[in-house]
Amino acid sequence: MKRLRLIVRGIVQGVGFRPFVYKVASSLGLTGWVLNDEEGVKMEIEGDEEKLEGFLRELLSNPPPRAEIEEVEKEELEPIGYSSFEIRESEKSFERSVLISPDIATCEDCLRELFDPQDRRYRYPFINCTNCGPRFTIIKDVPYDRDKTTMASFKMCPDCLSEYHDPWNRRFHAQPNACPRCGPKVFLLDREGKEIQTEDPIREAIRLLQEGKILAVKGLGGFHLACDPFKEEVVWELRRRKWREDKPFALMCKNLEVVKELCFLEDGAERLLLSKERPIVILKRRPSCGIAPSVAPRQNTLGVMLPYTPLHHLLFQDGIRCLVMTSGNVSDEPIAYKDQEALERLSKIADFFLTHNRPIWMRCDDSVLKVFRGKPLFFRRSRGYVPKPIFLKGAKRKVLALGAELKNTFCITRGPYAFLSHHIGDLENYETFRSFEEAIEHFKKLLRVEPELLVHDLHPDYLSTRYALEKDMPRLAIQHHFAHALSCMAEYGLEGPVLGIIMDGTGFGEDATVWGCEFLEVRIDGFVRLGHLQYIEMPGGEKAIKEPWRMGAIYLERAFEGNLMMEHYKELGWDLLKEGVKKGLNAPLCSSMGRLFDAVSSLIGLRDMVNYEGQAAIELEAIADPKAQGDYPFEMQEYVVDPLPIIRAIVRDLEAGVNKGQIAMRFHRTLSKMILKVAQRAREERGLQEVVLSGGCFQNLLLLELTTSLLEGDSFKVYTHHKVPPNDGGLSLGQAYYGSRWEA
Numbered sequence: 106m107k108r109l110r111l112i113v114r115g116i117v118q119g120v121g122f123r124p125f126v127y128k129v130a131s132s133l134g135l136t137g138w139v140l141n142d143e144e145g146v147k148m149e150i151e152g153d154e155e156k157l158e159g160f161l162r163e164l165l166s167n168p169p170p171r172a173e174i175e176e177v178e179k180e181e182l183e184p185i186g187y188s189s190f191e192i193r194e195s196e197k198s199f200e201r202s203v204l205i206s207p208d209i210a211t212c213e214d215c216l217r218e219l220f221d222p223q224d225r226r227y228r229y230p231f232i233n234c235t236n237c238g239p240r241f242t243i244i245k246d247v248p249y250d251r252d253k254t255t256m257a258s259f260k261m262c263p264d265c266l267s268e269y270h271d272p273w274n275r276r277f278h279a280q281p282n283a284c285p286r287c288g289p290k291v292f293l294l295d296r297e298g299k300e301i302q303t304e305d306p307i308r309e310a311i312r313l314l315q316e317g318k319i320l321a322v323k324g325l326g327g328f329h330l331a332c333d334p335f336k337e338e339v340v341w342e343l344r345r346r347k348w349r350e351d352k353p354f355a356l357m358c359k360n361l362e363v364v365k366e367l368c369f370l371e372d373g374a375e376r377l378l379l380s381k382e383r384p385i386v387i388l389k390r391r392p393s394c395g396i397a398p399s400v401a402p403r404q405n406t407l408g409v410m411l412p413y414t415p416l417h418h419l420l421f422q423d424g425i426r427c428l429v430m431t432s433g434n435v436s437d438e439p440i441a442y443k444d445q446e447a448l449e450r451l452s453k454i455a456d457f458f459l460t461h462n463r464p465i466w467m468r469c470d471d472s473v474l475k476v477f478r479g480k481p482l483f484f485r486r487s488r489g490y491v492p493k494p495i496f497l498k499g500a501k502r503k504v505l506a507l508g509a510e511l512k513n514t515f516c517i518t519r520g521p522y523a524f525l526s527h528h529i530g531d532l533e534n535y536e537t538f539r540s541f542e543e544a545i546e547h548f549k550k551l552l553r554v555e556p557e558l559l560v561h562d563l564h565p566d567y568l569s570t571r572y573a574l575e576k577d578m579p580r581l582a583i584q585h586h587f588a589h590a591l592s593c594m595a596e597y598g599l600e601g602p603v604l605g606i607i608m609d610g611t612g613f614g615e616d617a618t619v620w621g622c623e624f625l626e627v628r629i630d631g632f633v634r635l636g637h638l639q640y641i642e643m644p645g646g647e648k649a650i651k652e653p654w655r656m657g658a659i660y661l662e663r664a665f666e667g668n669l670m671m672e673h674y675k676e677l678g679w680d681l682l683k684e685g686v687k688k689g690l691n692a693p694l695c696s697s698m699g700r701l702f703d704a705v706s707s708l709i710g711l712r713d714m715v716n717y718e719g720q721a722a723i724e725l726e727a728i729a730d731p732k733a734q735g736d737y738p739f740e741m742q743e744y745v746v747d748p749l750p751i752i753r754a755i756v757r758d759l760e761a762g763v764n765k766g767q768i769a770m771r772f773h774r775t776l777s778k779m780i781l782k783v784a785q786r787a788r789e790e791r792g793l794q795e796v797v798l799s800g801g802c803f804q805n806l807l808l809l810e811l812t813t814s815l816l817e818g819d820s821f822k823v824y825t826h827h828k829v830p831p832n833d834g835g836l837s838l839g840q841a842y843y844g845s846r847w848e849a
């Protein structure tokens with residue numbers, strides 16, 4: 106006889122862990138108890154040794170599907186002779202803070218009923234159950250009850266109510282439960298907001314889409330703009346009305362078969378497409394897929410998702426196989442989600458509105474990812490994943506981390522969990538900044554947590570920084586690229602020292618220059634800047650980000666000491682700009698990798714101006730010819746890399762008539778070799794064996810793959826992001842990790 110005391114940490118609450126423990130223990134004839142508390146799931150199990158081992162095996166190898174065990178703390182105690190096994194009550198205060206589920210895609214059972222003519226919910230666009238449906242986007246407050254959701258105004262009919270109260274029914278305690286008699290309804294409106302009288306608004310919407318009309322469709326976390334993706338003139342018209350020049354539109358496909366017709370599916374893509382989170386997955390497109398060029402100009406990929414609400418499923422009937430489904434907004438504004446507001450803001454874009462009367466409480470954009478070695482590489486972590494917590498090793502403080510300026514998310518910690526917010530967006534937009542403030546208050550309410558510490562970026566002008574400075578509270582500022590490294594370390598519970606290789610756009614440096622390609626020795630409580638990409642001026646400051654030719658010109662100027670300048674750059678106004686740089690007017694020094702990508706894109710004639718963040722680098726990745734051999738030379742002193750030899754070699758290649766695709770590939774390969782060399786030096790001199798890759802440039806799958814393979818080939822242990830984005834959307838997790846360990 107033995108007694109074990111276990112604490113299981115990880116994502117183990119709100120996922121059916123206690124009933125699971127109860128079942129396993131009882132079936133083995135073990136005694137004791139299990140309960141939930143702040144730290145995780147606690148239990149004591151008593152019985153003979155062999156059975157205890159069987160229990161542990163089952164616990165670790167077969168936990169409930171949504172659980173993620175991070176660690177199990179085990180202690181052996183004297184047996185005290187429990188007579189049975191029981192699930193113990195948790196403290197009241199804890200029950201109130203039970204975790205809220207993300208929004209979940211329509212389940213198989215509900216789908217079957219949706220298309221069953223005998224079912225009372227046949228073709229009912231709001232069908233849902235305990236295993237699926239809206240959650241995060243409709244919850245106003247906790248505890249999670251119907252009257253605290255946007256379903257409060259719908260009174261359940263007797264049929265729905267009896268399902269709701271029946272423990273054996275799939276809809277037992279399903280708060281958004283509804284049916285055609287008692288629940289929300291869809292409407293079709295014209296752009297003036299007048300209802301179109303029709304038997305079946307959804308069938309009519311399908312007809313309009315087939316006619317080439319643009320429709321605003323109300324989804325889970327906001328409105329989408331939908332249209333036929335096979336008609337170039339329709340897609341182009343949507344671009345024109347949305348003021349969106351090049352940024353790709355996402356597609357929604359009827360089912361996996363349609364996705365396969367349009368794109369190549371790598372390993373893991375199918376699982377992610379079909380997952381209950383239903384993210385947009387960026388896939389390589391088939392050259393002859395027939396999708397209009399304007400859907401994703403100059404890209405060899407398409408962002409694709411599968412239907413995730415009953416309304417979506419109903420739209421993909423009567424011959425519709427694929428639709429553009431892009432967020433309902435004008436250019437840089439946040440996605441529209443309130444009915445009246447949507448009608449006002451989108452009336453110039455959409456011809457018709459397919460909407461309904463179940464309000465959305467929290468705006469939430471679709472999540473976007475690529476697949477890297479079978480696992481997600483997030484571009485945006487939002488709907489479907491939020492507010493699922495991330496286990497934060499050793500967290501001991503309640504922190505509010507405020508994130509960056511662009512692609513903002515914030516992060517709140519409670520107990521061992523980090524709650525990363527949904528995608529907020531670019532704070533410089535006033536509407537977005539207001540939704541940032543509102544969302545912080547909402548999260549504090551849902552989590553019942555009052556943070557004791559704020560963590561913000563070092564950049565004095567980020568609006569997230571200003572938000573922190575206005576609060577009368579303890580706060581910490583942390584450097585941008587240190588936070589990037591910590592964000593990746595947080596995913597794995599690493600404490601360092603590790604080598605952080607951060608390939609990023611721009612971030613405020615400790616020496617007040619613009620950092621962006623940083624080689625850091627990182628520990629959880631601090632970092633040493635070993636080196637970086639050699640500094641160069643950004644002609645015109647921030648403007649250089651929108652106009653890559655400026656970086657092309659300055660790199661060319663430096664690489665050839667002023668003896669070679671392209672006529673093209675003179676026409677764009679280089680001579681004047683050069684005078685400014687000479688006088689030090691608005692020409693901050695930067696060590697940015699994003700700007701080096703810009704320079705190369707411009708030099709090879711790919712892109713002089715960008716219409717969205719990262720466009721030049723994205724297009725450079727897209728044209729890279731994987732079969733091209735070779736790479737370029739660079740110089741390295743200590744840990745400072747001089748890229749000018751790369752520029753000179755590229756110019757020689759251009760003169761020799763080497764094509765763009767080959768140059769792009771050689772450039773990518775050069776960067777991976779540069780990283781390897783830095784890592785080798787850091788291993789020799791400082792004993793660093795583990796490498797963490799973070800920063801926005803690692804959204805580049807080619808760079809990520811080349812770098813990871815090269816480092817692993819030389820026996821480094823490489824860590825890459827798979828829970829949060831490597832870009833600024835994941836920054837707040839790193840900030841939170843730091844703050845959660847802070848010792849005053």
Ligand code: ZN
Nearest residue numbers: 212215234237
């Ligand atoms: Zn369901």
Ligand code: ZN
Nearest residue numbers: 262265284287
């Ligand atoms: Zn009903």
Ligand code: FE
Nearest residue numbers: 609610612833
């Ligand atoms: Fe960044």
